[in-house]
Amino acid sequence: MEFSLIDRIRKLTAQGRDDVRLGIGDDAALLAVPTGQELAAAIDTMVEGVHFPSGTAAADIGWKALAVNLSDLAAMGATPAWALLALSLPNADAVFIDGLATGFAQLAQHYRLALVGGDTTRGALTISVAVHGFVPPGKALTRAGARVGDTVLVTGTLGDAAGGLELIQRKHGRDDEQTAYLVERLNRPMPRVAAGLALRERASACIDVSDGLLADLGHICTSSRVGAEIETALLPRSPALLDLFGDAASCEFALAGGDDYELCFTVPPQQVAAVQADLARLGCSATCIGRIVEGKGIQILDREGRPLAPGRQGWDHFSA
Amino acid sequence: MEFSLIDRIRKLTAQGRDDVRLGIGDDAALLAVPTGQELAAAIDTMVEGVHFPSGTAAADIGWKALAVNLSDLAAMGATPAWALLALSLPNADAVFIDGLATGFAQLAQHYRLALVGGDTTRGALTISVAVHGFVPPGKALTRAGARVGDTVLVTGTLGDAAGGLELIQRKHGRDDEQTAYLVERLNRPMPRVAAGLALRERASACIDVSDGLLADLGHICTSSRVGAEIETALLPRSPALLDLFGDAASCEFALAGGDDYELCFTVPPQQVAAVQADLARLGCSATCIGRIVEGKGIQILDREGRPLAPGRQGWDHFSA
Numbered sequence: 001m002e003f004s005l006i007d008r009i010r011k012l013t014a015q016g017r018d019d020v021r022l023g024i025g026d027d028a029a030l031l032a033v034p035t036g037q038e039l040a041a042a043i044d045t046m047v048e049g050v051h052f053p054s055g056t057a058a059a060d061i062g063w064k065a066l067a068v069n070l071s072d073l074a075a076m077g078a079t080p081a082w083a084l085l086a087l088s089l090p091n092a093d094a095v096f097i098d099g100l101a102t103g104f105a106q107l108a109q110h111y112r113l114a115l116v117g118g119d120t121t122r123g124a125l126t127i128s129v130a131v132h133g134f135v136p137p138g139k140a141l142t143r144a145g146a147r148v149g150d151t152v153l154v155t156g157t158l159g160d161a162a163g164g165l166e167l168i169q170r171k172h173g174r175d176d177e178q179t180a181y182l183v184e185r186l187n188r189p190m191p192r193v194a195a196g197l198a199l200r201e202r203a204s205a206c207i208d209v210s211d212g213l214l215a216d217l218g219h220i221c222t223s224s225r226v227g228a229e230i231e232t233a234l235l236p237r238s239p240a241l242l243d244l245f246g247d248a249a250s251c252e253f254a255l256a257g258g259d260d261y262e263l264c265f266t267v268p269p270q271q272v273a274a275v276q277a278d279l280a281r282l283g284c285s286a287t288c289i290g291r292i293v294e295g296k297g298i299q300i301l302d303r304e305g306r307p308l309a310p311g312r313q314g315w316d317h318f319s320a
Numbered sequence: 321m322e323f324s325l326i327d328r329i330r331k332l333t334a335q336g337r338d339d340v341r342l343g344i345g346d347d348a349a350l351l352a353v354p355t356g357q358e359l360a361a362a363i364d365t366m367v368e369g370v371h372f373p374s375g376t377a378a379a380d381i382g383w384k385a386l387a388v389n390l391s392d393l394a395a396m397g398a399t400p401a402w403a404l405l406a407l408s409l410p411n412a413d414a415v416f417i418d419g420l421a422t423g424f425a426q427l428a429q430h431y432r433l434a435l436v437g438g439d440t441t442r443g444a445l446t447i448s449v450a451v452h453g454f455v456p457p458g459k460a461l462t463r464a465g466a467r468v469g470d471t472v473l474v475t476g477t478l479g480d481a482a483g484g485l486e487l488i489q490r491k492h493g494r495d496d497e498q499t500a501y502l503v504e505r506l507n508r509p510m511p512r513v514a515a516g517l518a519l520r521e522r523a524s525a526c527i528d529v530s531d532g533l534l535a536d537l538g539h540i541c542t543s544s545r546v547g548a549e550i551e552t553a554l555l556p557r558s559p560a561l562l563d564l565f566g567d568a569a570s571c572e573f574a575l576a577g578g579d580d581y582e583l584c585f586t587v588p589p590q591q592v593a594a595v596q597a598d599l600a601r602l603g604c605s606a607t608c609i610g611r612i613v614e615g616k617g618i619q620i621l622d623r624e625g626r627p628l629a630p631g632r633q634g635w636d637h638f639s640a
Contacts, residue, residue, distance in 0.1 A: 021358060025543070026462050027395040027528060028362035030455065033353045038341060041436065042348035043404035043450060047443035075347040084363035086406070086448040116361065123367035124444035128406040130363060135350065142346050208347060223345070 005087055005097045006118035012105030017114045019081065029116035031082060037134040040078035044069045048125035052187075053168055058099030059106075060187035061127065066107045067189045068210065069131040071261040074196035075208040077141040078133030080111040085130075088123030100127075111193065141199060141206035141265070146224035150204055150266040150292040153275070155192050155284050157238040158213055159250050160185035162257025167244070178240035185238075189261040195286075198278045199265055206265040212256045214298055217264050224266075227295035230255075233303045236287040255300065266292055325407055325417045326438035332425030337434045339401065349436035351402060357454040360398035364389045368445035372507075373488055378419030379426075380507035381447065386427045387509045388530065389451040391581040394516035395528040397461040398453030400431040408443030420447075431513065461519060461526035461585070466544035470524050470586040470612040473595070475512050475604050477558040478533055479570050480505035482577025487564070498560035505558075509581040515606075518598045519585055526585040532576045534618055537584050544586075547615035550575075553623045556607040575620065586612055 010024045022030035033039050046065050048054055066083065073080050085104070089096070108115065113131075164186035167179050192208070199206055205224055207216045213230070221228050235254040242250050267275050272288060279286045293299070300308040330344050342350035353359050366385050368374055386403065393400050405424070409416070428435065433451075484506030487499050512528070519526055525544055527536045533550070541548050555574040562570050587595050592608060599606045613619075620628040 021457070022460070022462065026464075027392040028360040028398065028451075028453075030396070030460050031359040031361060032457075033359060035355070039351040039353060039359070040348040041351060041402070041404060041450075041452070043406050043437055043439050043448075045406040045408060045439045045441050045443075045448070047408055047441050050442050072347040076350070078348065082361070084361060084450050086363050086365040086450075088365060088367055088444075088446055117363055119363055119365045119448070121365050121367050122370055123365075123446055124408075126408055126443055126446050128363075128365070128439070128448040130361075130404050130406075130450040131348075132361070133348070137341070137352075140342070140350050142342065144346075 005101055005120050006085065008098065008101035009085070009105050009115045012101060013108045013113065013115050017112065020114050020116055023114065023116050024118065031116065034134060036136065038137050040073055040076045040133045040135050040140065041130065042069055042072040043128060043130040044072065045126060045128040056187065058096045059103030062100035062103030063107050063188055065127040065129050066104050067191050067261060069129045070111065070191035070193055071208040071210065073131055073133040074191045074193045075141060075206050075263060076135060077139065077196045077200040078135040079197065080113045080131060080133045080193060082114050082116045082132045083129055085115060085118040086128040087120045088126040089120065090122065090125060139200050141196065141203055143205055143207050143220045143223035146205035146220050146226050146266040146292045148226055148292055148294050149269065151269050151272050151288050152217065152228055152230065152264065152266055152290040152292060153286045153288050154209065154236060154262050154264045155195050155279065155286050156262045157236045158209065158260050158262060159241050159253030159257045160238050161189065161259035162253040163241045163245055163250070178244055181240045186259060189259065191261055192263045192284065194282045195263055195279055195284045198282060199275065202267050202271050202275045203265040204267060206263055209260045209262045209264050210258055212258045213264060214255050217298055220266065221296060221298060227293045227297055227299065228290055229293055229299045229301060230290035231301045232308065234287065234289045236285065325421055325440050326405065328418065328421035329425050329435045332421060333428045333433065333435050337432065340434050340436055343434065343436050344438065351436065354454060356456065358457050360393055360396045360453045360455050360460065361450065362389055362392040363448060363450040364392065365446060365448040376507065378416045379423030382420035382423030383427050383508055385447040385449050386424050387511050387581060389449045390431065390511035390513055391509070391528040391530065393451055393453040394511045394513045395461060395526050395583060396455060397459065397516045397520040398455040399517065400433045400451060400453045400513060402434050402436045402452045403428070404450040405435060405438040406448040407440045408446040409440065410442065410445060459520050461516065461523055463525055463527050463540045463543035466525035466540050466546050466586040466612045468546055468612055468614050469589065471589050471592050471608050472537065472548055472550065472584065472586055472610040472612060473606045473608050474529065474556060474582050474584045475515050475599065475606050476582045477556045478529065478580050478582060479561050479573030479577045480558050481509065481579035482573040483561045483565055498564055501560045506579060509579065511581055512583045512604065514602045515583055515599055515604045518602060519595065522587050522591050522595045523585040524587060526583055529580045529582045529584050530578055532578045533584060534575050537618055540584070540586065541616060541618060547613045547617050547619065548610055549613055549619045549621060550610035551621045552628065554607065554609045556605065
């Protein structure tokens with residue numbers, strides 16, 4: 001199947017990277033990792049009806065397919081450089097392809113990321129992106145460094161994407177600013193790349209919130225062999241989410257909703273003020289939501305500090 | 321969707337690569353490209369019903385998904401190192417997943433290739449692999465270097481995979497050695513990695529035959545701004561293909577059938593003997609099939625040296 005997606009994105013994205021020795025158009029790209037840097041690499045797939053609702057705009061799909069991957073680089077504290085794209089599409093719809101290319105390229109341009117290869121085939125709508133970035137040796141953020149006593153923080157607000165999805169699925173027909181905000185948060189997540197870079201010198205562990213706070217903080221706990229306590233009263237939620245869903249539902253979204261692509265990270269308590277100041281300079285809020293404790297698993301504390309059993313332990317995408 | 325494919329492959333493949341600083345299990349892998357080497361990177365997708373018939377054994381799918389990507393590295397003269405894998409699967413069938421992991425790992429082990437990341441989702445059966453390899457700066461084989469007067473060669477034999485596919489689609493029920501040979505060539509292509517490395521010092525241009533000789537040699541011609549003449553009488557075909565399909569059909573398969581994953585390359589005439597000797601030492605035949613000429617496009621010459629109009633100009637997979 002021949003369609004021009006890869007070529008269209010190529011024309012819309014960074015051409016001037018001198019670390020791309022040979023770009024799209026041969027059997028493989030030839031790339032130069034800067035001397036003294038390690039390569040961070042990840043791959044993520046989005047499937048229609050699993051990772052985004054049918055009917056999502058093509059430009060949003062293109063944007064998000066790259067965003068979820070850049071979020072993985074952000075969580076490692078890596079600087080984005082290159083991507084490979086594999087797309088399956090039921091038919092070669094020029095308008096759809098153009099939209100997809102535009103959305104992908106908009107986000108790519110933001111980071112001067114170059115698309116260096118791709119493959120397009122006929123099939124159910126599926127988009128896989130492999131991203132590559134750079135990080136100085138030994139400086140990458142991982143899930144494994146959280147220590148007992150560390151403070152747990154998250155960037156931005158949680159639960160917005162789950163709220164946006166709920167609104168789309170209700171087909172409620174509202175057309176106000178708050179709805180638009182939450183749907184935008186679902187469809188156009190902005191990966192926390194600059195925040196990830198700023199955290200490299202201070203965070204003891206980091207992960208992006210893709211599957212939901214409980215699931216993703218759970219990965220930090222497992223990798224670091226510790227437990228965590230989270231206070232629901234501290235969970236940062238947007239005014240839009242609180243207004244449209246109230247405290248209880250927004251809290252559930254913040255704990256178990258996925259697709260936020262904020263960073264959840266841990267720092268020693270004496271570093272909290274400094275890290276918040278670092279991120280504030282980037283226009284990024286960072287909220288303390290709990291602490292790392294001995295043991296394993298996550299304990300959720302309600303407004304009175306009483307342990308709470310969560311209703312859902314994660315997020316298997318909306319079709320679950 | 322959670323299933324253990326990535327973990328199973330991880331356990332079955334290279335663990336001891338010291339260029340993998342952090343493997344599967346975090347947001348991204350951390351990798352070290354050897355000093356003085358460039359990174360070659362490519363991605364390819366296989367979709368059920370497009371790139372392999374429904375009913376193909378899971379182990380064959382796993383093998384082939386990696387093989388078609390390693391073939392891209394072979395065509396660049398790159399040494400395989402790492403892969404990322406994205407799989408969509410309708411349901412978590414343990415036997416199928418085990419087969420897929422086994423087939424992928426068998427080929428990966430052959431090259432000490434490490435799987436460093438992956439993503440598994442629910443969806444139509446689709447498998448995307450991104451591969452990474454190393455090549456010294458300036459030494460990569462590309463499609464762009466063919467010069468007028470160069471000899472065109474191919475490794476191995478052509479048309480076997482198309483013959484194997486034809487036999488499967490006929491559901492003819494034959495169960496002889498020749499049929500088994502051709503079906504094996506379709507399902508278990510062996511990428512010409514060692515040949516690609518050996519060609520680095522001698523070939524002026526190189527491509528792997530994935531879409532069919534005419535289509536792929538056409539890419540060399542376009543990139544190199546030259547034309548080519550091919551003599552049908554010279555096309556290397558296996559005894560099995562000739563026996564089962566005869567001269568005319570096997571010739572068509574050799575010209576336009578895809579999925580062979582042999583290398584098509586060009587060398588100055590005075591290098592032909594040396595390059596054939598180099599490849600013979602690797603157990604790989606290399607057959608002269610024509611020459612690079614001025615102009616553009618490919619001219620096919622019949623047994624009497626008369627120009628022939630090809631029936632098909634390429635290969636858009638068997639569903640075309």
